[in-house]
Amino acid sequence: MKASYVGDYEQWVEGFQFHIEVRVRFSETDMFGHMNNTVSFTYFEQARIDYFRHLGVLMPAAIDENVKGIPIVADLQCDYVQQVFFDDVLRIYTKVAKIGNSSMDLHYLAKNQRDEVCFTGRGTIVQMDPQTGKSVPISEEDKLRLKSLAVN
Amino acid sequence: MKASYVGDYEQWVEGFQFHIEVRVRFSETDMFGHMNNTVSFTYFEQARIDYFRHLGVLMPAAIDENVKGIPIVADLQCDYVQQVFFDDVLRIYTKVAKIGNSSMDLHYLAKNQRDEVCFTGRGTIVQMDPQTGKSVPISEEDKLRLKSLAVN
Amino acid sequence: MKASYVGDYEQWVEGFQFHIEVRVRFSETDMFGHMNNTVSFTYFEQARIDYFRHLGVLMPAAIDENVKGIPIVADLQCDYVQQVFFDDVLRIYTKVAKIGNSSMDLHYLAKNQRDEVCFTGRGTIVQMDPQTGKSVPISEEDKLRLKSLAVN
Amino acid sequence: MKASYVGDYEQWVEGFQFHIEVRVRFSETDMFGHMNNTVSFTYFEQARIDYFRHLGVLMPAAIDENVKGIPIVADLQCDYVQQVFFDDVLRIYTKVAKIGNSSMDLHYLAKNQRDEVCFTGRGTIVQMDPQTGKSVPISEEDKLRLKSLAVN
Numbered sequence: 001m002k003a004s005y006v007g008d009y010e011q012w013v014e015g016f017q018f019h020i021e022v023r024v025r026f027s028e029t030d031m032f033g034h035m036n037n038t039v040s041f042t043y044f045e046q047a048r049i050d051y052f053r054h055l056g057v058l059m060p061a062a063i064d065e066n067v068k069g070i071p072i073v074a075d076l077q078c079d080y081v082q083q084v085f086f087d088d089v090l091r092i093y094t095k096v097a098k099i100g101n102s103s104m105d106l107h108y109l110a111k112n113q114r115d116e117v118c119f120t121g122r123g124t125i126v127q128m129d130p131q132t133g134k135s136v137p138i139s140e141e142d143k144l145r146l147k148s149l150a151v152n
Numbered sequence: 153m154k155a156s157y158v159g160d161y162e163q164w165v166e167g168f169q170f171h172i173e174v175r176v177r178f179s180e181t182d183m184f185g186h187m188n189n190t191v192s193f194t195y196f197e198q199a200r201i202d203y204f205r206h207l208g209v210l211m212p213a214a215i216d217e218n219v220k221g222i223p224i225v226a227d228l229q230c231d232y233v234q235q236v237f238f239d240d241v242l243r244i245y246t247k248v249a250k251i252g253n254s255s256m257d258l259h260y261l262a263k264n265q266r267d268e269v270c271f272t273g274r275g276t277i278v279q280m281d282p283q284t285g286k287s288v289p290i291s292e293e294d295k296l297r298l299k300s301l302a303v304n
Numbered sequence: 305m306k307a308s309y310v311g312d313y314e315q316w317v318e319g320f321q322f323h324i325e326v327r328v329r330f331s332e333t334d335m336f337g338h339m340n341n342t343v344s345f346t347y348f349e350q351a352r353i354d355y356f357r358h359l360g361v362l363m364p365a366a367i368d369e370n371v372k373g374i375p376i377v378a379d380l381q382c383d384y385v386q387q388v389f390f391d392d393v394l395r396i397y398t399k400v401a402k403i404g405n406s407s408m409d410l411h412y413l414a415k416n417q418r419d420e421v422c423f424t425g426r427g428t429i430v431q432m433d434p435q436t437g438k439s440v441p442i443s444e445e446d447k448l449r450l451k452s453l454a455v456n
Numbered sequence: 457m458k459a460s461y462v463g464d465y466e467q468w469v470e471g472f473q474f475h476i477e478v479r480v481r482f483s484e485t486d487m488f489g490h491m492n493n494t495v496s497f498t499y500f501e502q503a504r505i506d507y508f509r510h511l512g513v514l515m516p517a518a519i520d521e522n523v524k525g526i527p528i529v530a531d532l533q534c535d536y537v538q539q540v541f542f543d544d545v546l547r548i549y550t551k552v553a554k555i556g557n558s559s560m561d562l563h564y565l566a567k568n569q570r571d572e573v574c575f576t577g578r579g580t581i582v583q584m585d586p587q588t589g590k591s592v593p594i595s596e597e598d599k600l601r602l603k604s605l606a607v608n
Binding site: 330331333334335340390 | 482483485486487489490492494542
Binding site: 025027042045046049 | 329330331346349350353
């Protein structure tokens with residue numbers, strides 16, 4: 001539980017108010033018998049997109065045609081606390097930890113059906129114009145929605 | 153070796169004149185200790201695209217901007233003959249088995265480093281206009297290139 | 305809807321009494337903008353395993369330690385009827401179409417949120433002893449459970 | 457190029473003496489048209505395993521039956537510098553940055569066919585006994601081999 005972005009653990013956990021549920025697929029295991037470590041990032045992606053949909057912000061153009069930018073992953077990080085197995089049911093929590101001008105920091109927490117922490121993570125999302133490759137400021141409207149829920 | 157599309161096995165194998173090589177990744181295994189059965193279709197896709205590049209036909213728009221249609225998979229099939237393991241080096245053979253007006257039939261054969269048949273497969277590719285969803289006839293030029301190599 | 309294993313479509317569809325629901329992940333799309341065609345096989349795998357769990361048959365050893373054999377995929381097939389997109393919610397139906405001594409035939413049907421058929425499929429599962437590589441007869445108990453639900 | 461683990465960039469790059477080559481698969485792209493960000497971790501895994509094989513250390517039991525522990529990923533991190541596209545040919549460099557008692561720090565660097573940095577990364581590997589879940593000290597022999605090549 002010592003990842004540097006976590007800080008005070010109790011306080012960090014309390015900040016999460018949104019989660020999705022995933023069941024570990026057979027094809028997501030590897031020959032060591034557990035969930036392959038690349039899979040957690042797929043879960044983070046799903047949680048992030050569902051979170052944005054829930055908030056109504058930063059939706060991909062496929063969903064909202066008015067969007068000028070697309071959310072691009074600038075960096076990603078995962079800390080594995082405990083092995084995850086086939087058929088485990090995970091809750092993937094996510095929250096906005098910091099909002100910048102055209103980027104934001106998201107944190108992630110995965111707990112299994114026994115409420116044990118399996119892995120944690122974080123990553124920066126930048127809103128980018130896919131034509132120019134330049135960053136696009138997050139709208140004030142989106143910022144308000146994000147801030148209303150962002151609890152550090 | 154009894155998949156219906158194979159017919160006479162010796163003759164079928166002789167028809168292959170192109171292959172790619174793949175090494176089974178750790179993340180492509182599952183908890184049964186072998187290559188997960190969904191992975192063979194990823195290898196087929198890679199072999200098909202490299203084969204088209206080799207022939208200079210049906211390239212995705214990312215490669216050739218003059219293309220009006222994109223190659224769409226209409227059906228896919230895989231017959232598993234022998235287990236495949238982490239680090240096995242597979243040769244994925246592919247050939248055109250039949251050419252239609254706007255579609256073609258591709259066959260696949262996977263052999264490991266001991267020259268053992270691991271799996272075989274087939275699938276139909278249709279050239280489609282992504283805007284209209286309608287099939288696009290394969291150009292005479294592409295057909296000639298395909299026929300020069302297609303051996304049943 | 306013309307895949308050979310479907311036969312009479314209305315009758316075929318009526319035979320399905322079990323399904324799972326999946327939402328197409330962002331990472332499961334490809335640069336053509338739709339669900340990559342290799343993904344359907346992952347959904348079939350998930351449907352098959354959940355179906356076996358529902359019936360209480362052929363469970364992987366991770367779930368039921370009394371199992372002597374493991375269910376191995378002998379062949380797989382998918383016919384793509386209609387494009388599938390990010391965020392589509394699919395119902396993946398599965399049923400036992402035929403039961404042999406140590407193998408069985410499963411059929412699959414995928415419908416989207418507008419109740420449109422997106423793809424169909426089938427595949428043979430063989431119960432195999434992972435130590436010897438030989439097929440293991442399906443127990444009479446398992447056969448009874450399977451037959452009580454298998455409707456062709 | 458500002459990831460904290462990089463430090464002095466020129467010096468950091470010089471430390472890499474091993475790389476693998478991967479070509480971005482079609483199925484590894486997503487609907488944004490580039491390599492999905494979860495894929496870099498698959499490449500890191502492949503580079504790490506090939507690096508260990510090259511050094512003859514920490515091999516999975518499938519390769520070397522004398523191994524008492526298996527290499528477990530404790531954490532993973534990726535910083536995306538530039539978009540990666542279908543068919544790009546990447547060199548994935550890896551090196552040991554630090555060796556502990558039963559763990560080590562690996563760094564990664566991905567460059568494309570134009571020698572542009574696409575992403576960098578790092579992660580901790582712990583040697584673990586899969587039976588007990590406890591860490592297993594890295595053998596002196598393995599340490600020597602690792603140190604002979606580890607250049608910070």
